[in-house]
Amino acid sequence: MALPARQSPKLRIRGQPPRIESAMVYITRKIEFSASHLYNNPALSPEENRRVFGKCNNPHGHGHNYVLEVTVAGDPDPRTGMVLDLKELKRVLQDEIMERMDHRFLNYEVPELAGKIPTCENIAATIWNLLEPKIARGHLHRVRLYETPDLFVDCYGEKNGSAR
Amino acid sequence: MTERHAKAMKIHLTRRYPFSASHRLHSPHLSEEENQLAYGKCNNPFGHGHNYVVEVAVSGPVDPATGMIANLADLDAFVAAQVLDPFDRTYLNEEVAEFRETVPTTENVCIEIFRRLRAFPHAKLERVLVEETALNKFEYTGESQGSRS
Numbered sequence: 001m002a003l004p005a006r007q008s009p010k011l012r013i014r015g016q017p018p019r020i021e022s023a024m025v026y027i028t029r030k031i032e033f034s035a036s037h038l039y040n041n042p043a044l045s046p047e048e049n050r051r052v053f054g055k056c057n058n059p060h061g062h063g064h065n066y067v068l069e070v071t072v073a074g075d076p077d078p079r080t081g082m083v084l085d086l087k088e089l090k091r092v093l094q095d096e097i098m099e100r101m102d103h104r105f106l107n108y109e110v111p112e113l114a115g116k117i118p119t120c121e122n123i124a125a126t127i128w129n130l131l132e133p134k135i136a137r138g139h140l141h142r143v144r145l146y147e148t149p150d151l152f153v154d155c156y157g158e159k160n161g162s163a164r
Numbered sequence: 165m166t167e168r169h170a171k172a173m174k175i176h177l178t179r180r181y182p183f184s185a186s187h188r189l190h191s192p193h194l195s196e197e198e199n200q201l202a203y204g205k206c207n208n209p210f211g212h213g214h215n216y217v218v219e220v221a222v223s224g225p226v227d228p229a230t231g232m233i234a235n236l237a238d239l240d241a242f243v244a245a246q247v248l249d250p251f252d253r254t255y256l257n258e259e260v261a262e263f264r265e266t267v268p269t270t271e272n273v274c275i276e277i278f279r280r281l282r283a284f285p286h287a288k289l290e291r292v293l294v295e296e297t298a299l300n301k302f303e304y305t306g307e308s309q310g311s312r313s
Contacts, residue, residue: 010170052230094243116170117231121177124228125170137256151236154221157176 027083028071031093033102037118049137061105067146068097070131074138083162084137096130101144120147124155132157170226176290177233180222181243182251186213187268190257211255216270217260217295218247222287246280269276270296274304282306 037052038061049057056062070093074083105149106118112130116122130139134140146152186210189203199207206212221241224233250260256268266272278292293303 018180026289039231043229049237052235119226120234121175121226121232122170122231123177125168128173129168152178154176154178155170156174158168 003038022075024073025076025083026071026073027138029086029093030067030069030091031065032065034063035101035104035106036061036063037106038062039117039119041117051131055116061107066101066149068093068127069144069146070127070139070140071142071143071144072135073141079139084135088136092131092134096134097127100130120145120151120153121155128155128157137157148158165186168230169228170229173226175226175233176223177239177287178219178291179236179239181218181220181248182215183218183248184215186211186258187252187256187263187273187309188212189267189269191249191267198216201255203217209300210218211257214296216251216273218243219291219293219295220281220289221291221293222284223290224287232252236285238286239284242284243281270294274302278306279305 007085037056038058039056040059041052044052071087072084072089076083100112101123104110104128106113106123110118110126112126113122116126124143127145128140128143140157143155144152145155176220187206188208189206190199190209192200194202204208208242220239222234222239247312256263256273258264260268260276262276264270266276274292274294277294278289281292289306291303291305293301
């Protein structure tokens, strides 16, 4: 069967494109903090701790320059064009994360990590729990924590949380 | 504050690994001219190389005893045995059996790495991303078209 000859498309421009009524936009802010930690589970023997945690079991601890990327998702406010005020997010990150974790020994100085092994997984989950209730507009989508440039963890909150 | 334990959260652990290798893009299903047209400089018969970076993302419950999804020593050893040792400093077309049959575009390299890492016993493989250069990256999550879940 012969196909109809392709017609040249006609460009029709009728003024401005319609305004998108609702759009999910993700905005990410990055901060850096430096802290020390060590991995040790008191329920394990010293030998087991060394076997499981290797160099990270050094009792004196060791440190990293952590890089934290916080992503908030939301619909830009039609009056301001903003998902949320970045100044406000900057303040939350300063108060909740920098004040708590920057230049600290995470095992001993951060109460939210007490009794937990301060792995990248647990720190990211703790950061999620600290930030989630403080996001005034939009919602927290992802916490990405780099321990080194070659190792990072993404936390998306509750596994079976409502689909967002 | 509603405290949620890491065990009940969706958490992915990602590790980046570099390797260096050479390849040539040339398909036996295409003529010389078509190969040249499709692959351009990458069709050079002598091949050429890249510093690749592989990002491997895994997920699973965080073990309360270790605070970890998977022990990095286990992940590193598995990735080294399955991918880095066989791929690093090689000519992929000749030295990796799969690429005698398949053109080692970075799309195919990415899929092959995913296939090799899927059996990681300590966590679920979520994603493989391969950077061919700092400007090109390819990602595979195991989906096929039409099988999006």
